[in-house]
Amino acid sequence: MNNMQLQQFPDSQTLNAAFAEQISAQLQDAIAARGEAVLVVSGGRTPLPLFQTLANADLDWSKVTITLADDRYLPDDAPDSNERLVKSALLQHKAAAARFVSLYAQADNAEAAVPELLSRVNGLPRFDVVILGMGEDGHTASLFPCSQELAAGLADDAADLLATNPTTAPYQRISFSKKRLAAGRAIYLHLVGSKKLQVLEQAAAGTDVAAMPIRAFIQLTTPELSVMYADQ
């Protein structure tokens, strides 16, 4: 069963302007209702221009906590660290006042870092806005179809986060579980490029979540997944 809502934009500049406005309005509503807001973002290549736009949003960022849906298990100065991207593009300008919760802790490997990271994220309230990305294999966050940990990451009784070991992508990963992400008040999927739309259509046409983990979010009903898409 697919319940997603697709918002299609003529280009990514128009998408980013509208998306940043929507996100700030939802964070503002959360602050008005509960005194704070939690924003979960993704890494990879897609979100950079969105982050640059959102960083200038007029919002009381000091009441906003930002974390990542997932990260590569890398220190924050590594070129492929999602945290590095967030710090350099989103936690700037007005958004520099936000609190950032990192998914990196120094340990022998990602699995060994999980207990400390779990205690770091345990106190976070329900996420107000979750922005997911998607890979061409249908992975989202770091819930990869190829990884042995996928079932644990998709389980209804999953812990908030886990280490994953993709075999088709570099680096060990730390990922929030489907359960924790899907409990968000608003859940978006941010896609740019026709190849990504084809992958989404392929995902929407089937039901096997293990084959394409993004399906776990396409199937959500409360809230429905909002897809923000532009061809380029």
Ligand SMILES: O=C1O[C@H](COP(=O)(O)O)[C@@H](O)[C@H](O)[C@H]1O
């Ligand atoms: O590895 C990752 O990939 C996905 C998709 O990234 P993109 O470069 O195709 O936009 C991303 O959502 C995730 O956060 C990241 O760790």
